[in-house]
Amino acid sequence: MAPSRKTEPETSKKGRTSSKLFVPACYSFGFLLVCLIAFLLQIVYFSPISPVLDEVPQPAVLSATQLQDFIKVGEGSVNHPEDASMDKNGVIYTATRDGWIKRLQDGTWVNWKFIDSQTLVGLTSTKEGHLIICDNANGLHKVSEDGVENFLSYVNGSKLRFANDVVEASDGSLYFTVSSSKYLPHEYYLDILEGKPHGQLLKYDPSSNITTLVADGFYFANGVALSRDEDYVVVCESWKFRCCKYWLKGERKGKLETFAENLPGAPDNINLAPDGTFWIAIIKLDARRMKILNSSKLIKHVLAAYPKLFSRFITLGGGAHLINVAEDGTIIRNLVDPTGQLMSFVTSGLQVDDHLYMISLTSNFIGKVQLS
Numbered sequence: 001m002a003p004s005r006k007t008e009p010e011t012s013k014k015g016r017t018s019s020k021l022f023v024p025a026c027y028s029f030g031f032l033l034v035c036l037i038a039f040l041l042q043i044v045y046f047s048p049i050s051p052v053l054d055e056v057p058q059p060a061v062l063s064a065t066q067l068q069d070f071i072k073v074g075e076g077s078v079n080h081p082e083d084a085s086m087d088k089n090g091v092i093y094t095a096t097r098d099g100w101i102k103r104l105q106d107g108t109w110v111n112w113k114f115i116d117s118q119t120l121v122g123l124t125s126t127k128e129g130h131l132i133i134c135d136n137a138n139g140l141h142k143v144s145e146d147g148v149e150n151f152l153s154y155v156n157g158s159k160l161r162f163a164n165d166v167v168e169a170s171d172g173s174l175y176f177t178v179s180s181s182k183y184l185p186h187e188y189y190l191d192i193l194e195g196k197p198h199g200q201l202l203k204y205d206p207s208s209n210i211t212t213l214v215a216d217g218f219y220f221a222n223g224v225a226l227s228r229d230e231d232y233v234v235v236c237e238s239w240k241f242r243c244c245k246y247w248l249k250g251e252r253k254g255k256l257e258t259f260a261e262n263l264p265g266a267p268d269n270i271n272l273a274p275d276g277t278f279w280i281a282i283i284k285l286d287a288r289r290m291k292i293l294n295s296s297k298l299i300k301h302v303l304a305a306y307p308k309l310f311s312r313f314i315t316l317g318g319g320a321h322l323i324n325v326a327e328d329g330t331i332i333r334n335l336v337d338p339t340g341q342l343m344s345f346v347t348s349g350l351q352v353d354d355h356l357y358m359i360s361l362t363s364n365f366i367g368k369v370q371l372s
Contacts, residue, residue, distance in 0.1 A: 043301050044298070044301050047301045047304055047305065049304045051193055051194050051297050051304075052195045053295070053296075056290045057240060057241045057242065057261065059241055059264045060263065060264050062264055062323075062331060063334065066337065067343075068369070070337075070342045070367055070368070071367070071369070072365040073365060074108055074109035076364050077102070078109050078364055079096040081095060081361070081366065082347050082348065083095070083347065084350045084366065086350065087125040087131075088127065090352075091103050093112070095121070097118050097120070099114050100114055101113040113147070115141055119135055119185060120135055120136075121135070121136055121164055122163075122176075122223065123166065128172075132174060135163065136162055137185065138150055138160075140152040140163060140174070140176065155211045160178070161184055162179045162183070163176055163178055164177045164178065164223075165224045174206070175202070175214065175224055175226065176202055177202075177224045177235060179191070179198075179222060179238075180198040181216070189307060189311070191239070198218075199219060200215070200216045201216070201221060214233075218235055218237050218244070220237060221235050222237070223235075223236040223267065223280070224270065227245075227276070228272065228276035230248060231247065231248055232246060232248055233248060236267035236269070236270050238267060238268065241262060241263045241285075242258060242259075243258075243260045243270065244257065245258075245329075258329075259325075260325055263282060265285055267283075268280075268283050268347045268348065269281050271349060277324055278327075279351055280325055281347050281349050281358075282321035282322065282323055283316055283347070284321065289313060293314065316345070317361075319336065319337055320336065320342065320344055321336050342367065343360055343367045345361050346367075347361050356369050356371055
């Protein structure tokens, strides 16, 4: 008689089957966890930034005036200009993304001089009738009827990169900004993410051909302008939503102070108006997303590794926005086109008599409105 065989309980079979399934699941989860940790460590360890978390300013909420009676000057004849300037004879100039320096003649933009560069930005007219143009990649150019001269491309033996805006003083010296001494123009997003002040204000003395550092520690130094009496120079700090002033004369000479803060966006170029006030172009920058950005270093590292993800998370521009600021830093006018129906991404405003010319990196024209 064959020995009897004990029947294994059904519950025991199910338990053994479950345990067999659980072990591979644990291995899979553990493998994925290790991969995730390794991925994050690689992003952090090889990150191009050493970020800090900083407080994001609260943009001011201001009553606004809608842009009206808008005119497109020379539509289709300027390729994404960034700034404009008027010379001593009342002629307006601009520099375009395709390298042309154009001047306005009888309502038409006419080609004047050509620079083989696609990174021309801020410019100023000099008392001698020249134009000084900032080139993000190549320093400073002097443009005249005689041609183009790249007269400043190195400072103290280092290549001059990311020159952004320039203004001439009455003695012929030039004050200009370097937005970031660490990152290149196409790496601007890394400057935002790192959150450290790499911007500079420099001075070029044409008589000695010497360039000196006036002040540093700016959070993306952008536009620059001298006061009417040239007793101070204003520098726009885009990532801090503020402008600072550096005193050049008087008891406060050599001191850096806040000029205007909690602006309604990121200040770009600044230009002196005929009455001694300033026009500042404001770039839309979402303060709420900036706060999220500054809540975690890991978020900053991930966005630094994936620029396309950054461009979706932090968007620049949208609509047109210019503010008129008094000599004491008080905002006295706030002009907007919030939807960008007329113009968007305005980077500079130039007042000529009773008209304001608006320049945009995304337009093929220059806007013009009457201020009265």
